[in-house]
Amino acid sequence: MASDAAHSAIFLDGRSNRKRAVALRLGGSLDIVEGDAAIESWPYDAIRRADGPRQVLRLSCVSALPLARLEIADAATQGMVAAYCKSLDVGRAAAGQTWRIVFWSLAAVCSILLLAFFGIPFAADRLAPVIPSVIEQRIGGAVDKQVHLLFAGKTCDRADGQAAFTSLIDKLKRAGGMEAALDAQVLSSKIPNAFALPGGKIYLLDGLLQKAKSVDEIAGVLAHELGHVQHHDNLRRIIQTGGTSFLVGLLFGDVTGGAAMVFVGRSLFDASYSRDAERAADAFAIDVMRKLGRSPKPLGDLLVRVTGTEAGKSVTLLSSHPMSEERLATMSKDTYEGVGPEILSAAEWKALKGICAPSK
């Protein structure tokens, strides 16, 4: 099936950009002829299609120089050459390739999701208790500076109030069986909130202290925060969110779909995670209050008072402590009646409430 018909083409030899007018001879292989001499011979099954404009058939050859090109503009010649070269589109994007990409992408997604939802929480649960408290305190120290700036609060340390506060914390610690070092402070911020930082730092904001009607309410809140410290919740959270966002963000870190997926996934995940952590801290608080012989109910009352009256003002307690209705139900259903002595005397409670008042 040899053909002697000569067809014209442009040949670029891959060594220089000189355009050489050549003739093609379709014999046992594709011979590229300049003048009378065949300058190259391309086996048909080594010839591939290269990208080019629509009207031009641009060819390359796997056994020739990588950038050697043959450009055929004449439609009839294009058709004839294409008929000889059976492997023209070998290795090019085919429908099957697209499906392969889709399949492997989905496999990668599944593996990442499994890691994010099971692997990292597992690692966080195991790692958090064994990370030396020095490291935990260093992390806490970093956050601490920001807290002071963000809440623009000064530490309240009126002597009699501080004494009452220390005594309250000590009693809660003993009841909870905690041995870790604790650094609890009252901050002069009007926001009704309390929180724990990594490394055993606990902050009670004066706003919440003023809303409390009894020492049991404040004791409940502090016991709840002690629970977070005892369970290393902050550290677990840092490992978890850091791990997942690192993993997912790096992998899908492009502006299109990825960022949104991370956002949705993270918010769902964080919500479910903090719900568990809150439940565990509540259980800890209830346990501590019972050990002190006091009812855990006042903590629920305080939550109702804070979230109920200020629901319209985006209260931090509500947003960072989700499912508060369920939590309230747990505490108010607790019918345990206090039998123990008051945790603080009336005078101490008064001093604690005035811890942020200017010194006389």
Added chain:
Amino acid sequence: MNQTMSSPFDLPPIPAPAAQGRVTFSGRRPDFRRLVIRGTALELVTVGFYRFWLATDMRRHLWSNTAVDGDAAEYTGTAKELLIGFLFALAILAPIYLAYFLIGLEAERLKAFASIPLGLFFYLFAQFAIYRARRYRLTRTVWRGVRFWMTGSGWSYAWRAGLWALLSLLTLGIAAPWAKASLERYKTRHTAYGSLQGRFEATGWSLFKQVWWLWLLAWPSFLILIPLPFIYGALKAIEWRWWVSGIRMGGVSFESGLTGGALIGLYWKVIGWSVLLMIILSAWFGGVFAIASLGGAHSIDEKFFLTTQNLPALFALGFGYIVVALTAGVIVRIYLTRDVWQRVAESVTVQNLSAADDVAAQGHLVSALGEGFADSLDVVGF
């Protein structure tokens, strides 16, 4: 819309001196649109992994339809290279991110928010990545069987870019033309086409002379916003024209006839589409909120709270956001990548092209690692 694209092969012979070459673009808009829409849909299905294939397909389309003096360019990069570059970049970036986190932690302990300057490191790293990504793309660009290539150091470029950005910031943008000129000089003098060495001859002063009035107009315009797309469109067109006419490859020089208003329409079209998309997204979000907070909720906060507790509602919000973000991506790629490319390319004439008639092949391929970094840092061009 300018849909009547004549193929360069139907044009009557140009009665210009043979030394002058024209740049033509023969890509069909519907082809590109189909390519981008299909690729974006696949990006959605593959959670973004398809981006390597989409970027490669877009480049292949743009390159192979752009012809200088009748000879179309060719893009020889592959999506697999991009994927491998990305995976390597990931492996290298992982410890860097960890170190960044730990150093930031220590800095915060000394002083609150002291870790912010560390962000500057990532700015420099992004510049490095941009340089290396350009290098990858150039070595995959072939014209008449000879490839472009690039030398120079990504880090020394990053330092220059960082210092110039700082100076531009301090002078409220007055130094920007000189910054641009200096960085282009660096990039272009390390660029070559085969044995043909590149250089950049336009100056910061010549750009400043053309754009200073836009700088003056921009300040009051920030208050009324409407003129901003006009100003930005004109600025971009002038920059393109200035850039093209500054490039020299050996004895070959370029000229662009792009008019100041050539790109303004494109920016307005993108704005129009964005407004439409925002309206659709707002309606979608509003609808989801309304349905999710049916019953019980009174205040906005309560509605918001109820919605955040509702899984299907969160998925609906996320899905709406993703679809709109992807659609916006399609629009930007059609108008600001393809259409701008076409308009700029067709405005270019090449002077003394015969100086590029017998160029020897030179230069080696580089890996796509730079593109991988750029991809991880979200700074890839097209």
